[in-house]
Amino acid sequence: MVGPLFIAGNWKMNLDKEGAIELTDALTNGQGPVKGVDVAVFPPSLWLTLVGDLIRSHDIKLGGQDCHEELEGAHTGDISAKMLKDVGCDYVIVGHSERRTDHFETSETIKKKVLMSIKCNLCPIVCIGETWDERDKGAAISAVSAQLKESIPDELGSEQFIVAYEPVWAIGSGRIPTLNDIEEMHASIKETLLSINHKADKVRILYGGSVKPANAAEIFKVENVGGALVGGASLSAADFGEIISIAGAKN
Numbered sequence: 008m009v010g011p012l013f014i015a016g017n018w019k020m021n022l023d024k025e026g027a028i029e030l031t032d033a034l035t036n037g038q039g040p041v042k043g044v045d046v047a048v049f050p051p052s053l054w055l056t057l058v059g060d061l062i063r064s065h066d067i068k069l070g071g072q073d074c075h076e077e078l079e080g081a082h083t084g085d086i087s088a089k090m091l092k093d094v095g096c097d098y099v100i101v102g103h104s105e106r107r108t109d110h111f112e113t114s115e116t117i118k119k120k121v122l123m124s125i126k127c128n129l130c131p132i133v134c135i136g137e138t139w140d141e142r143d144k145g146a147a148i149s150a151v152s153a154q155l156k157e158s159i160p161d162e163l164g165s166e167q168f169i170v171a172y173e174p175v176w177a178i179g180s181g182r183i184p185t186l187n188d189i190e191e192m193h194a195s196i197k198e199t200l201l202s203i204n205h206k207a208d209k210v211r212i213l214y215g216g217s218v219k220p221a222n223a224a225e226i227f228k229v230e231n232v233g234g235a236l237v238g239g240a241s242l243s244a245a246d247f248g249e250i251i252s253i254a255g256a257k258n
């Protein structure tokens with residue numbers, strides 16, 4: 008296992024300013040980090056500075072939900088990796104399935120975003136995952152492996168990125184794969200990483216998709232699961248805090 012479990016809260020396009028402050032306050036007042044667990048939150052970009060200021064003296068890191076593949080330029084509405092770094096981010100999520108679907112992002116673009124985030128000293132969390140159709144056809148492993156190979160640039164060091172395995176059909180649905188399926192996929196991701204010359208033991212592989220307090224303990228016991236990318240449950244300080252505590256209890 009690569010270091011402590013990593014629990015990432017992806018707020019997506021949720022919470023108004025007041026809500027972001029309330030959630031952050033709760034996380035910094037007892038419902039947040041515990042010893043031996045790495046915690047990061049990914050607020051909407053408009054609230055990054057605000058949340059960043061509130062977590063500054065706490066053991067919570069900040070990340071962006073996406074970045075553009077270029078450093079700067081004429082890209083209306085986009086945000087650069089450099090800007091994320093400027094406002095105090097250490098991480099950025101790239102290739103989330105909602106970006107791949109809503110914004111037609113290809114693995115080729117994602118690869119460029121990964122490179123740009125490294126260039127700007129951010130650690131990218133590279134999301135990959137199969138659709139229900141692919142799982143149903145028995146093609147989950149090959150689909151995820153292909154996505155991973157296409158999204159990870161050759162020139163990357165093994166310590167420079169995190170992988171998040173998020174089955175598209177499990178995101179926000181309340182359904183998760185069987186623990187055996189999660190184990191099989193994480194083992195396959197390790198193999199794929201080895202095949203593209205990465206020290207697979209140095210790469211954290213998170214699971215994401217309907218992680219809740221009720222299923223976190225069993226998911227964290229699965230071999231090669233290095234933490235969780237949490238969406239819906241990260242919007243409740245009680246639920247997110249409980250997931251963090253469960254991760255802490257595993258150590």
Ligand code: PGA
Nearest residue numbers: 178179216217237238239
């Ligand atoms: P979820 O989202 O926990 O709401 O399923 C996970 C994600 O999309 O990162």
